[in-house]
Amino acid sequence: MSGAGSVLIAGASEVVTGDATLGRGDLGLIPDGAVVVEGDRIAWVGPASEAPEADRRVDVGGRTVIPGFVDSHSHLVFAGDRAREFTARMAGERYDGGGIGVSVAATRAASDDELRALVAGRIAEIRAGGTTTVEIKSGYGLSVADEERSLRIAREFTEETTFLGAHVVPQALLEERDAYLDLVTGPMLAACAPHARWIDVFCEPHSAHAFTEAESRRVLEAGRAAGLGLRVHGNQLGPGPGVRLAVELEAASVDHCTYLTDDDIDALAGAADTTVATLLPGVEFSTRSPYPDARRLLDAGVSLALASDCNPGTCYTSSMAFVIALAVREMGLTVAEALLAATAGSAMSLRRNDIGIISTGRRADLTVVDAPSHEHLAYRPGMALARVLDLIERAPSG
């Protein structure tokens, strides 16, 4: 925001608030809605016919206004290219986490400035796709210095940074897992915690590269003792302990949830106020895996989020519109449910009550969809419809 005064955002075919008390249905949809922004906050939202005066007016020309997407899971700090791994997978190879080592080698070889420029490019793509908040994990450094600088660089772009030293056991230490865990939970955690809000672990007994339940518990408990909030990569490659552990330790989020048992679903439903199940259907798409049954999770009362997992191995896209389209087409959600999961749901998974919903007092993180209704997000997959509403750009000069 450029400073002076309030801005009326007018000319919207609909405003999706995400707050059921403010409009129609769970979306809190206001046809012909308007929003007033003051500074970086929302000052008013309602029908355009009732909008108060403002100092300036921005007309969105019959488009749809939604809360900025919240992408609560990404791995943007990496160098190198793994397109060939994707091609091999499309030809039938299985994903087992082994390719992470390729990204680790390339990331370690990059200079700070190279890494920073790569992240900046990805952030530009993210904003161009309508996302206003993004969480960024480390995890392609796997040494004290490389994890620390990954998080230091990530912090230049977002407050939502996550220490993922326990992404995989680095190649050189494969025979010394305990030594690596001592490092992650000791000096690496100490160096990284000042730059991180969260700690995460790839809890996956189905991968020789990732971590067992006991190892994951150790990592999460150390992170919690260092003041970090907890997130878990769980149940990605097969049924496993990730969900159970996340719920037991009151993690904010357990992500992937591709393979769930009935007990996992019951546990998540019982923890709906604490632990969000974050689904990443771009990963199922890019690894040719079965999609989780989001419909069943929602019907069971589980709190759901959608995120991109943008990373060089299992999903190299940050398009939240694509994620929403997949959730609708492949996982049984309505467009409304998917949109809520990609905004309010992912805000909850980051334990944020200042984003994800358009209501008075929240951050003025607004996205415009170049369409007459939010349904076009899934109805027109692959089209670049969503973009962040940049009120600075639109300010008159002088």
Ligand code: NIG
């Ligand atoms: O979320 N599963 C672990 N980590 C990433 C993939 C990382 C990679 O293959 O580079 C994920 O899918």
Ligand code: FE
């Ligand atoms: Fe991930």
